[in-house]
Amino acid sequence: MLLTVKNLSVSFGGVHALNLSHFNLLDRELRVIIGPNGAGKSTFLDILCGKTKADAGEVSFDGHSVLGKSEVHIADMGIGRKFQKPSVFPSLTVYDNMLLAFKMNKGIFASLFFKPSKEIHDRIHEVALKVGLQKCLGKIAGELSHGQKQWLEIAIVVLQDPKLMLIDEPAAGMSDEETEKTGELLLQLARQHAIIVIEHDMKFVEQIAQDLVTVLVRGKLLMEGTFDDVRNDQRVIDSYLGRANVQLENF
Numbered sequence: 001m002l003l004t005v006k007n008l009s010v011s012f013g014g015v016h017a018l019n020l021s022h023f024n025l026l027d028r029e030l031r032v033i034i035g036p037n038g039a040g041k042s043t044f045l046d047i048l049c050g051k052t053k054a055d056a057g058e059v060s061f062d063g064h065s066v067l068g069k070s071e072v073h074i075a076d077m078g079i080g081r082k083f084q085k086p087s088v089f090p091s092l093t094v095y096d097n098m099l100l101a102f103k104m105n106k107g108i109f110a111s112l113f114f115k116p117s118k119e120i121h122d123r124i125h126e127v128a129l130k131v132g133l134q135k136c137l138g139k140i141a142g143e144l145s146h147g148q149k150q151w152l153e154i155a156i157v158v159l160q161d162p163k164l165m166l167i168d169e170p171a172a173g174m175s176d177e178e179t180e181k182t183g184e185l186l187l188q189l190a191r192q193h194a195i196i197v198i199e200h201d202m203k204f205v206e207q208i209a210q211d212l213v214t215v216l217v218r219g220k221l222l223m224e225g226t227f228d229d230v231r232n233d234q235r236v237i238d239s240y241l242g243r244a245n246v247q248l249e250n251f
């Protein structure tokens with residue numbers, strides 16, 4: 001097991017945001033987490049990457065405890081996070097954004113003496129090819145389409161070569177074509193990395209849910225199962241799929 005979570009809880013001002021009895025993830029598993037707004041999905045990823053401190057529980061990643069560690073330490077352990085909000089530098093080229101990500105990974109001190117080597121250049125090209133941005137390396141990031149910006153964000157996480165990637169709503173705001181490409185990209189990345197994806201778009205979930213889907217409701221685990229198990233579960237329909245916020249077009 002790559003990730004094992006037990007009795008993980010966190011409250012904000014007395015309100016339970018997360019009360020997760022258990023969650024297990026295999027190496028190179030692609031897990032989708034769904035659930036209504038406020039279910040605790042982002043909070044869960046925030047705890048896994050060290051952005052939010054848990055009140056109680058256990059999180060073991062690759063045999064090491066995660067809770068109490070800093071974000072930098074957790075990134076070094078092999079957990080990479082892509083947030084929903086874009087965080088690329090719009091005035092830099094795609095290449096320079098990726099180069100900067102490389103420098104940041106190496107730490108501020110090392111980056112002062114950092115010279116791009118052929119190895120780094122090759123790695124940037126390799127990752128750009130993977131995410132479909134090989135022809136855009138010289139382009140200013142601010143001029144990319146919304147989908148391309150998201151792929152650049154994913155590329156920046158891939159550059160860290162994390163064992164586990166945490167990805168928050170990658171398809172939000174994308175065209176149908178971009179969404180489908182993103183799904184293909186995630187399925188391809190799952191051959192080398194474990195991935196946890198939070199998503200509301202059920203058509204996209206259907207495309208990428210080759211393994212288990214986890215349903216959270218009000219901070220708790222409602223159920224885990226295949227896409228079809230989840231789609232046909234009356235509790236999931238009542239608490240989530242029947243609601244207006246779920247993107248069910250063409251579904």
Ligand SMILES: Nc1ncnc2c1ncn2[C@@H]1O[C@H](COP(=O)(O)OP(=O)(O)OP(=O)(O)O)[C@@H](O)[C@H]1O
Pocket residue numbers: 012013015016017035036037038039040041042043044
């Ligand atoms: N920093 C915070 N301070 C106070 N309350 C918070 C904080 N972060 C999350 N919450 C609360 O915790 C609960 C879980 O929120 P969270 O954002 O994890 O849900 P979510 O499932 O990701 O929802 P969405 O689908 O809308 O993104 C909500 O009630 C939210 O208001």
